[in-house]
Amino acid sequence: MLRLEKRPAPSRFWLWAAPIVAVLCTMVAGGLMFAALGKNPIEALRTIFWEPLFGELAWYFRGQLLLKAGPLVLIAIGLAMGYRAGIWNIGAEGQYIIGAVVGASVGLAFYPAEHWFIFPLAILAGALGGMTWGLIPAILRVKFRTNEILVSLMLVYVAQTILAMAALGFLRNPEGNNFPGSRNLSQYPATANPELISGTGLHWGVVTALIVVLLGWLILSRHRFGFEIRLAGQAPRAARFAGVNPDRMVLICLGLSGALAGLAGIFEVTGPSGIISPDFNVGYGFTAIIVAFLGRLHPVGILLAGLLMALTYIGGEYAATNLGLPSAAVQAFQGMLLFFLLALDVFGNYRLRFGSGRAV
């Protein structure tokens, strides 16, 4: 008989082994899925994981890697802070959209003026927009004890409606021949967020993400606020005993993760995407949830997980065009990663025992 036995202390080995084993399990299960779809599994996995890094077109894909990883990491760090405190922001996608719309609105309000302060102002507005969207579920939870998971998720759909309104209405490009979509912010010099070093994919958003990784690590390991976050998540009553104000914690965590998601949104719309269009969002806010857990809610882990997840995005797209793999298969592949990770996390606190025996 198999049974699980609680460990006296959480295993440090499994903390970091679980994501690695989860990636391997995903490759095996994903390979089986690709085989069932009639594709050569080895070739599919090679296309996803190998080609973008070392294949013929690697010179192009490697730059894409940072472009995709930047927003994922930025959002995931904010989410991880909340998740560690037991505050579940599922609506980063909405905060990302609102950040982009508000930031773009502020930036385009100056069109066609040229001032140095327009770009920083737009970035700030994006962060504030995302923060506001994140604070809605926070305030509702603090005032009315609503569930922040539901409220933040529902606000994603509200945000998508606002995005459509912006793209078709108040932000529509007056010179765009009535096509939906705003002016291109990356072609408006005052708001452009270009590659800083050509071909690397490094733009201001990626730089911000790297700084946030460093700050996040510093806060979680060295600062009182990080300690309070971990305490609130692990032992809420002990946190209250220690003097942590749970309501304040909800406001800060949701506000912070909203602001970071908003930053990711405004950096995206001023850079790689350029245009506020109805299909502007591509799911970074949801994928960042996987990134946060895959990275063990640890800033450095999130950086690595963000790069890995960016790789599956790029490789998945490449496999879709090259091998005709349906894009849903690639999404299922990413979902498997989270599934295996959560399953393997059991081993962090429990160990597997063979044979019978009675627990007392």
Next chain:
Amino acid sequence: MSDLLRIEGLGKTYPGVVANADVSFAIRPGEIHALLGENGAGKSTLVKMIYGLVRPDTGRMTLHAQAYAPTEPRAARASGVAMVFQHFNLFEALTVAENVALGMENPPPMKTLSARIAQVSGDYGLPLDPARRVGDLSAGERQRVEIIRCLLQSPRLLIMDEPTSVLTPQEVAILFATLRKLAAEGVSILYISHKLEEIRSLCDGATILRRGRVVASCTPRDKTAGELAEMMVGSALSAPARQPGAKGDVALEVAGLSLASPIAFGTALKDIRFAVRKGEVLGIAGVAGNGQDELLLALSGELRTAPGMVRIGGKDAGALRPTQRRALGLVAAPEERLGHAAAPDMTLTENALLSGALRRGLLGRGGFLRWGQAKDFASEIIASFDVRTPGPGAAARSLSGGNLQKFVVGRELLQSPSVVVVNQPTWGVDASAAASIRQALLDRAAQGAAVVVISQDLDELLEISDSFAALNGGRLSAPRPAQGLTVEEIGLMMGGAHGMEVAHASA
């Protein structure tokens, strides 16, 4: 006379721990037999084997001269063995009769059952109304539900695990009368306790366990409490030393404290008032669930009160949060160690930081943590309070209850507090650790702190308190000097025998 239950060479080993080794003793019909030992001496494992919850590794048992090896509690009950646990297994939202029915294999119709409950409760002097909701009952009444549930099965052997820990002295007297009546009818009782005077007055024989082994058996009436304690602990215990110093100014004042409980089925605090002076120890007695948890939360700052209800060092602290109250010199140690006083998965260093950050200067500029100093603080607690652990890097949950309690009390006392509030400081702690915790509390008082000890252990309170009060239904009796108080007076302060009035009214 032949023995009812005979146990020979019983043993049980868990990975790394020998819970019981070569335990042998016998119980005669109608005998009240005590199982005496400290926490962790192996009493619980032994009775769990008798009740079929744990299977022994070695040894055998005979019941009624027949081999007895229950594989589950149902088999034990079928053989006539019943058990009343220390922690009750009752549903608060259901009535007494419904709870009793849930514990039976084939419950009779509710009307018949209620009549039988009323009859048994009358026969054995255990007043209880079958129609009342368990959530509204006192701890003593809840225990009666458990006992009556057992008695309805007409047991031959009744196991009682620490039955008096939640009772007032008057309720203890009622329980003992019931147990003696049962014994006179030929029911054997296995009585587990570490309270020596109770065992001396109640039990016919005693088996004393230490570290899982039988170290002695005796007739408790022939021994003094001191001799029993020595057999139980293995060495002589010294009573805490007290230096009756001069009492200073009032350090903690509570006036008209009324507060709704944040806990489901909790007890609201009603107009509580007391004052504790520097150097004074106030003992607050009471049966669990009479407002102890709420009082601690209101004093520690986890619950805030209207202005003027709590004053620390003369300053109004009603609206202050725990950190701000610590700044004024008040420290607190809640009853529940894991999850409230300490975070289970965090290291001792992190747990030292949990409440010691402010007063021990573990915070640097801009709110950054001084991990080095936090580790030193944790090591200091471990050394000063003899906490048995591999080191400050160990997770709190890896410590035994007693060791974690020493760590928690030590963490608070080493912050040079001016006011100390502790709830159940020695609950589940072995005798020598309990003695050192009490000594530390007295030492802190001698150094000029006002100390409030909330406890259910009357002996403990009488040993260390200067003044004494009791919580009953969220109200606090007026504090009185502890010297010269009799157990009867204390019992009345604790509310006498809960539920007696109700039973008389319905009788």
